Amino acid sequence: MGYSSHKLSAELKSFEGVEFQVGDSYKCPEDHVAKIVWVSEDKETIAVRCPYEHFSKVVKVTDYDAPPISFMRYRTKEKEIFAKNMVFMMKI
Numbered sequence: 106m107g108y109s110s111h112k113l114s115a116e117l118k119s120f121e122g123v124e125f126q127v128g129d130s131y132k133c134p135e136d137h138v139a140k141i142v143w144v145s146e147d148k149e150t151i152a153v154r155c156p157y158e159h160f161s162k163v164v165k166v167t168d169y170d171a172p173p174i175s176f177m178r179y180r181t182k183e184k185e186i187f188a189k190n191m192v193f194m195m196k197i
């Protein structure tokens with residue numbers, strides 16, 4: 106069977122008295138369960154990668170549904186881009 110053993114643990118460590126290690130679970134800034142991918146040497150900064158979607162940016166895209174302004178000139182609309190697996194640097 107090909108079951109993955111890399112399931113994210115829902116158990117989160119408390120803030121105090123625990124040394125964080127790469128591979129541990131931690132909360133991302135939006136309270137999802139994310140995974141620690143990097144710990145600074147002084148253990149005060151960590152990087153977590155979150156598998157959930159986060160708002161990334163707003164981009165302008167051509168709106169083909171709206172009536173064109175003129176021949177070959179289309180309107181634009183704003184589209185929100187969400188990204189998965191974003192990495193956050195966090196002070197702990």
Ligand SMILES: [Zn+2]
Pocket residue numbers: 133134135136137138139155156157158159
């Ligand atoms: Zn997240």
